Amino acid sequence: MSYFLKRAIFLVPLLLLISLLAFALLKLAPGGPFDKERAPATVEIKRAIEAKYHLDEPWWQQYLRYIGGVLHGDFGPSFKYRNHTVTDIIAQGLPVSVALGGMAFALSLGIGIPLGFWSAARRGEWGDYTGSFLAILAVCVPALVVGPLLVMGLAIQWQLLPVALWTSPAHVILPTLTLGLYFSGRVARLMREGMLTTLHEQYIVTARAKGLNDTTVLLKHALRIAILPVVSYSGPLLADLLTGSFIVENLFQIPGVGVFMVNSSLNRDYPMVIGLVLLYATLLLVLNLLVDVAYSYLDRRVKYE
C-alpha cells in the first residue's frame, strides 16, 4: 500500500516536469501564437497584446506564472479562441470525447477479449486461424481507412446511418466503430498471447490433472492471469481514447477535445496545448497506477516493494 502511495505522491513532480518539457518545446520552436493573424497596426498595439498575455516576460517567468495559475485551477486563456479559457474549452469538449472514447473502449474489450480467448482455446484449429486472421485484419484497418469507407457505404450509399454530428444514439454508431475496431484487434492479439503463455503454466496442468473440465480450467483458472497483458495495455489505451481522436472527430464533425490537440499545436496556442498535455499525462499516469493495483489484485504472486 505504501508503495502505491509513494508513487501517487511522485506523480506531482513528474507532471511538473512534463509540463515544463512541453512548455520548453513550444517556446524553443520559432513562430508565435499570433503569426497567422493580420499584423497589428502599430508597434504599440503589438506590445499591448504581448503585455496582455505576458509574452514580453522571460520564458521561465511565464512558466512560473502559468504553474501558479494551474495550482489555483486556472489554465489560462486560449490564444487562438479569444474570450475562451482553456478550462472552458476542455469542459465543453471533454464529456463528448469521454463518451465516445468510453464506448470505443468497451467495444474493443468486448470484441477483443472473447475473440482472443476463443482463438487460444481453439489453438491450431480453424477457429484459431479465423480468429487470429480477424485480429490482424483489425490491426491493419486504422480509423483513416474504416471511417471514410463506412461513411461512404453505410451513410451515403445505403443511407442507413447519419453521416456526421453527435446528437442522437444513431450518430454514435459509426464513430464508435471507426475508433474501436482497430484496438479490438490489438486487444484480441494480447489476449491470445496471454492465454497461450498461461496455458503452459504448472497450475493449469495441475488443474487439468485433477480432472476439472476444460471450461472451468479456462474460465476460472486461466482467464484471471491470462488477462494481465490486456489489463496493462488498457491503461495507455484508455488515456488515449478518452482524450479524443483527431481523425474521428474531424471526419464526423464531433465537438471533442481531440481536434484541439492538433490544431492548438499547429497554432502555437501554448496554454491550450499544455492544458491538454497535462490532462493526457495525468490520465495516463493515474491509469497506469490503477493498472498496477489491479495487477497485484489479479496475480497475488506479484509483489511491489
Place this chain on the structure above:
Amino acid sequence: MSEQGAVSESLSPNQRAWRRFRKNKFASACGVLLLSLLGVILLWPVLSSPTVAKALPGFLSAGLHTPNEHSAELFAPPSGKHWFGTDIHGRDIFSRVIYGTRVSLLVGAVGACVSLVIGVLWGAGAGYLGGRWDAWLMRVVDVLYSLPSIIFVIVLITTLHGALDKLQSAGKLTVTMRDTAKFVGLFVGLGAVSWLTMARIVRGQVLSLRTRQFVDASRALGATHAQILFRHILPNITGIIIVYLMLLVPAIILYESFLSYLGLGIQPPQASLGSLIADGAAQINPIRIYWWLLVFPCSVLVSTLLALNFFGDGLRDAFDPRGDR
C-alpha cells in the same frame, strides 16, 4: 555425410530461426508477396516511361500513366484506360497508388531504421551502463512516453517547413532541394517519436546479457566497452531487434498516413497511400460517390499492412525460443 550432420547440430540460433521461418508457409508467402510488390513499384517508373510503354502490348500500354500526368477526364470511373479511375485533376489513380505505395514503404523502412538507431543506442547504453545511468535514461523514456507524440511531430515538422520555405523564398534553396529536405525531415520526425519501445526492449535484453559469463570472459581478455557492446552483446539480440523492426514498419506507415491526413506528411503533388486516402475522403459528398478514390488506395494499404504484419509475426514465432507456438 557425418560432417554435414555435425554442421547442422551446431546451427546458430539465427540459422535455426530461419529454418523455422521457412516452414511457416503463410508467412513465407507474405514475404514473397512483399518482394513482388517491391518489384512492381521499382519497375513501374521504367515501364511507364514513353519509350518502353510503346513497345508493350496494347492493353498494357493503354493503362500506363505517370503519377503527375494531368488529363481532361476528371473523376473517370475505372476503365481499360485508367484501371483505378482518375481523380479531381484527371490523374491516373493506378499509377498514383503504385507511386504512393513506394513512398509509404520507403517512409516506413527509413523511419523504422531511424528509430532503430536511436532506440538501440539509448537502450543498450542504459542496460550496459546500469545503475544510476540506467535509472536516469529510462526515466527520460518514461517521461517522453507520457507526452503525446503528435505534439512533438507537429512542432518539429512545422518548424522545419517554416525554415525551409523561408530559405527557398530567399533564393537560397531550389524548390526540389526544399521538397527533398521536407521529405528527409518527415523520416527523422517519424523515427524520433517511435524509438521509445525499442529502447525498452533492447535495455531489458542487454541488462540480462551483460552479467553472462561470456561477457565477463571477454572483459577479462581486455576487451573495451565498445567491443563488448557491439561485438558480443548486440549480435545476440539481433533476432529480437529485427522482429520488432518488422512490426515497426507498418506502425510507421500508419503514423505517416495520419500525418498526411493532417497535411503534414508527404507534400503534394507527391503522394503516399495515406495522402491518397485523405484526398479520397475529402471528396466524400452526398451527391456523387467516387468510390474508386477510396477503395483502391485503402485496399492496397490494408493488404500491404497485412503482409507486413504476417511476415513480422512469422519472424517472431521463428525467433521465439519456446519454439512450438
